[in-house]
Amino acid sequence: MSTFLGMPATRTGRGPSPDAAPGTLGGVGRPEDPLHWGASFPDAAKAALENDQLRRNLGNATATIRSKRARVVGEVPDWEALRDAGSAIKGDVLARLPELLEELERNVTARGGVVHWARDAAEANRIVADLVRAKETDEVVKVKSMATQEIGLNEALAEEGIAAVETDLAELIVQLADDMPSHILVPAIHRNRTEIRDIFLERMGDAPPDLTDVPRELAMAARAHLRRKFLSAKVAISGANFAVADTGTLAVVESEGNGRMCLTLPETLITVMGIEKLVPTYRDLEVFLQLLPRSSTGERMNPYTSMWTGVTPGDGPQEFHLVLLDNGRTKVLADEAGRSALHCIRCSACLNVCPVYERVGGHAYGSVYPGPIGAILTPQLTGEKSDLPYASTLCGACYEVCPVKIDIPSILVELRAREVELGGASPDAADRVWKAAMKAASFAMADGARFRRAARVPRALRAISRHGVIKRLPFPGSLWTRSRDLPEPPKQTFHDWWAEREDER
């Protein structure tokens, strides 16, 4: 499989495998900006659609998780009540964010933790790199974390000569292949077992030479590879699923036990967390620990959840740092219509049900946050012009499954309006065409008499129809007729038919 995204802007010679020839295993490389890389969405999607293997991998995987989720959600009698509570708790968090963050800081500090604040990716990376260097180590183990993906922490640490070892199996696969994650929960969902075996054989260094592509064998190879690193690591870096303001408790939800290894064995733990990951009270965990696993992996509960509050003397890391990350979140918060994107608990249920994601995969979105949630979160975090708000049919499947009831379709529409405003400021050729077409349509459709005349226009197409259908139209109609016929327009519009009928009476 070759790189299917064209030529993303990559930092040459950086990343986890600087010695390996880039791209030989089909990785897309590590981009300069983890929130904006690769080709435009329509172009990247087109390339992905041509990759039959990718479509099969994705189709099978998303269908499997969808049915698992449906089964375990179906057995919860109070699911809707849990969603209502989850949504309200997150709304409450955003409304009281300053006081809750200060409360969290007080409680973490009181329990022996150190709280750091980071305005952007560079500041967060600087803080973490300095903390690691102070521990005089050049290797850290990492728990899968979207926040650290978002800020490109591994690449920043590599620049300082620190190797960050991803320990989640899928993240390890992605890292070894010099690739990017394509799914929030299953970052290597775009890879099949054979590709994974090839990646391990070529890049892991200590993979058994007779490794087959049986998933159990591959998982055991990863276990053996990481075991030594876990037992000797001095510093671990994690994200957080939840942080409880009123107790200072942090929670990480995982499956493999790599999280427990990182959160328990090293002397020092550094947790990087987006400021929206708060919940006000310990009790609120009872809501999210029901919503998250069932929405995410489709399990009644994930195998392991770790919770810790500052430092526990004699048990686990004796030094704990919490880095609170903004990196665009306050921009999202400022938008009343879009701020509920910050409710997201990163379950990825919306990806798995999205008919667009299912066909084009995560890389087409050009962001570490793919799928429906990525389409609303990414443009809001960056504040840049984006084609992601249009990467949806507004079918509503995402809203239906979202455990915290983010109305993604409505936010997509809001963001499209913002794109139109941004496009108005510095329009490209496509913006101009759309603008003219929409203006003309608005004029024609704002008045019954004008519409009645305009509605007769398609009738002219009857001249080019054969056997009741039109097979080919000039651009932009060709975008339609490339894969679909257009039925022959009627001889008489409904408006005209009704008028005739009234006249006959």
Added chain:
Amino acid sequence: MRIALAATCIADAMFPQAPKAVVTLLERLGHEVVFPAAQACCGQMHVNTGYLADAVPVVRNHVRTFAPVADGEWDAVVVPSGSCTGSIRHQQKMVLERAGLGAEARTATAVSERTYELSELLVDVLGVTDVGAWFPHRVTYHPTCHSLRMLGVGDKPERLLRAVEGLELVPLEQAEGCCGFGGTFSLKNADTSAAMLDDKVANVVGTGAEVLTAGDWSCLMHIGGGLSRGGTGVRPMHLAEILVSTREAPVVPADRQEVAR
């Protein structure tokens, strides 16, 4: 009942057989149908493409045209489209409020509260599932995304179809999957749209049905375009076009029903 018909712009211009069928059907059931000629479009295309300012005059025209239903001049507004009904119910108020048109936004809410998609009107308002139709054909039903998830019409369309004499309703695989139309999505992301369409067409063909029906001509135009391109012979027909068919005035599946009454 006095029922005002919102024909929808796409059906008015391209698929008049559907609103015609609504008129015939409702009159057959003993109701009076009025067609306010000032109507044009609900504004959904502009809203969903992000052109909210351009949507304002379109939405205002719709609200002004159908305002009499809020004053009791008509009993209800019927729309042969789930997505237009969804836009009327969930978007028009927002568009007008953002434009600072508070009074018109309140009228829009009042109008939308009396506006129904066809299957909602028949089952919930008029209380009928058997409309006396006869349609001896093998039919499969695609629940369009907005009727399913924005409106929550549930199984109302299927209940109506099951009550049609002679009709064999065959289930559609992955029925709830989007067909890939998405309005301007089909142009802005033409390749992805086509990939979704291919899967929907394959599932429709797999049913062995003669007719594919749905409550929205927009989605039907899309799937129908794929069915036609593939030379499948499956005919797209709006739900209303099936429900209007009787032994006395049968509707035959064909490319176009030029005359529905």
Added chain:
Amino acid sequence: MSDARTEMLSRIRTALGTSTPEATSVPREYRAAGEHAAGSAEVLEVLVDRLVDYKAHVHQVAAADLPGLLAELLGPGSVVVPPGIDAAWLAGLAEVEVRTDSREAPLSAVELDGIDAVVTAARVAVAETGTIVLDGEPDQGRRAISLVPDVHVCVVRTDQVVQTVPEAVRLLDADPGRPLTWISGPSATSDIELDRVEGVHGPRTLHVALVS
């Protein structure tokens, strides 16, 4: 660093602006408890079903039979135990090297890696989700001991089994500072084609002794 703190808090306040919604009350219409009592037959049946589904090994025994069960499960080899474990549980062990680990005298990770198994008690178990929670008290020990050895034998009293997650959280809320490990089956991954593989980094074998 204080600059970042001040600026972030001020950004948030600006972002919320005048539109700051009132702190809303959260609707909690969800079940605060299940319909069955802790330790009831119904609840135990559900727990066992869930655990088996996760590929954990479940053993339902009377208290008097626990030492015999542990002897059978642990066989010849080594085992680590927390300092507050009930010594009677271990009475039947033969040919087993028993190491005790505590916060005051912890074994290193490498030492733990050389030990075959661990025996702990538990704080609470949730039937509906098949979850066992350890809270680091003396009968459960440091988090590392239930992590590194490859076999975990967890002893759960039937009266510790509640039906729902909220019941467990209410109990744990009494001591929110304790380090918790929620365990639902042995470690697992589905990262390769969504094909579930049980047993990755955590203990690959989980025995649950349900003691009445």
